[in-house]
Amino acid sequence: MPFDLRSLAVTVVPPAGPLRGRVSPPGSKSITNRALLLAGLARGTSRLTGALKSDDTRLMADALRAMGVRVDEPGDTEFVVTGDGSLRPPAGPLFLGNAGTATRFLTAAVAAVDGTVVVDGDAHMRKRPIRPLVEALAALGLDVAAPSGCPPVTVRGRGRVPAGRVAIDAGLSSQYVSALLMMGALGEGEVEVALTGAEIGARGYVDLTLAAMRSFGAEVVQRDATIWAVRPTGYRAADFHVEPDASAATYLWAAQKLTGGAIDLGTAADAFTQPDARAKAVIDLFPHMPAAIDGSQMQDAVPTLAVLAAFNAEPVRFTGIENLRVKECDRTRALSTELARIRPGLAREEGDDLLVASDPGLAGQALPTRIETYADHRIAMSFALAGLKLRGITVLDPGCVAKTYPGYWDALASLGVGLESADPA
Template sequence: MSHKYIIESGGTLQGEITVPGDKSISHRALMFASIAKGNSLINGILRSSDVLCTLAAMRAIGVHVEESTDGTMLVHGTQEFRQPREPIYLGNSGTSMRLLSGLFAGLNIPVELHGDDSLSKRPMKRVADPLCSMGFIVKTSPDGTAPIIIESRDQQDTIEDFNYSLPVASAQIKSSILIASLFSKIRTTIDEPSKSRNHTELMLRDFGADIRINGKEVTIVGGRELIAHDIQVPSDISSAAFFIVAASIIPGSDITLKRVGLNPTRDGIIHLLKQMNADITIENRLQSGSEAIADIRVRHSPLKGITISPEYVALAIDEFPILFVAAACAKGKTKLRNAEELRKKESDRIHVMAEALEKMNIKVTEYDDGIDITGGKLKTPNEALYSHDDHRIAMSLSVAAMATQTGNLTLNNVETVESSFPNFHLLMQQAGMNITLK
């Protein structure tokens, strides 16, 4: 059944908000706890449809996970895995598909991974190719998309030390290679064109892996047993971003987002908004394992357009749809280039956001690798808008609708929001947005 949001313009955001746990960390915590020796307690895990797909995949290969009413999960690590009885369905989760490809290849578990229509259009050859170069047997469709088929290989095959230069900065490809390397006594070195998020490296180190980070180069030596490690999952900065931008552009807003992950490879959105004159204060900094956590206070402030430096593209790749909304409300022009990767997400995020913002009275120019947005006054369009089955588009346009001066916006096909931010509309209602799910 199709779902839609009805958003009324106006309102202000107030109070203290705790957004759900970090999706990237939740995926990795489940995977690494499953293959570690001993039992790991994961607290604050995101119970979104994407993460639940990873949980189901781990159970399909024989991992025992206990779920408690307080939201914690106790993962019983094992080294005895079984072949899944049937293909594993991963819904809309690109993270699950790419990281599990490396995990199942490394474990030598024959399996087929498939997903929904949206996931089945996303490029998977980019992860299959390096895994094949390592000696694994990983196949995609003729178009280089899902399903991904992992075949068993002769255990006597020797994989030599492996060096790989990523063609694009991608935490998912990097992570898939690192995870596959865990199970053989090889040295794997990966070089990135620019730094992508490093949750895999930090968490593997917490679990005891032999991993070294040197700038944009990561080296791992496999063959070392992972040891159980308890994890506190911080709030997801990608989810917090919708509230940060909303409070920045809505007059009278003043909110504090509690215990948000501020990993320096994920905080590009904070730096970019501060360049745009956002009033953001970082408070109560602390460490949880290898991850930085803090409270983020945001108050309304007039924004200005900026030219986004290339080094911030990988650091804010998931936050650009909502950043485009900030740009639409800023004085002057915001320019983005070197971001062609945005066209290969759950939707073509450059085109979809450009199309929607134009309907809301904003001047936009598209480029192959970016966009120019000239700020103005957002107006409610005369027609319903569509999420294009992209959760970040749905949440970004909801914030844009709140910033319009008058009227109600209908936003269709928002059910994919459950993939990353369950009950988004309820938390936005709590903060002060007039939003209804139908």
């Protein structure tokens, strides 16, 4: 039957030939949520263009509205944000679903609120660690508590962020660093953010944060590779354009490579500033991807690369992916489980590494498989790629892609991929 976006499952029908056409990826989720927050903290009216409208960005926008910021949406890719430079206590807890960026960023930002704010999420978010950020904020003298080490987080603000030095272990997530940096501009004086070690997950995302902060008037000095000094400038309104999402682009680059097609994204790979754009160079090597791929600096691209690796000429080991265990789901476990569901032994975990056995002979086979997505948008979108080469791939809960790419299935269909609603049982 034809695919309905409300379906509980979708079967991907392999295309008869190469995928060709033009698809414009949505705006970057990472950049949109940074820009929304900074615009909400700024004095005046900011216009964000090219922005992503998805579950994650809607949750950030709604949280800002709950704290007195005006957020208008005049177009499909626009936000107009008006604030007075401060956030007010919301009437109730801020519910942020499973949006990691919104949860981590707001946990720090609401420290400047004069009053109590509870930052909470869904059952998945309540399993995602936030203790390192909470401990860093507490060490700066802020009243912050998360008894379970995960949300909900209670922040009892006094309307100010103390000046001083705050240290953070960023091994689990670069979002902790970004949260502290964005908060730092709200300080009574200079706030110095320092890493407790040299390790940081996806350092490129910190660069995105710094670029966005400077666009809204912040002044940050990087003293060395592990220390940043943020001056107490606050933020000023700005017009800001959001670039397309590099993580979303990886699915289209992989689809092009798997089918020998030509998909025009409207943006050259080298024009992206997001870390996941590094995956393009690896995808271009298919079917001779490297025997070992370090995913530490392009973590959200790993599911795309892992599914692509199933059809590679040689086995692929993914390293540096420890942080994948604390994403929307344990992505390392999900990837190994679902690849092995397609064919036993196709993937396995070795410690925190993922080993994909690879078999180019899989292509063209009928291997009816129901892919569990664990409410994780990236698992759903990456395993849809397997359906370009195999008959019988059914993706459960296809609607979970709305978290970051609501138009994903439409994009595939526009390129000629057949999609059929399926029985999830």
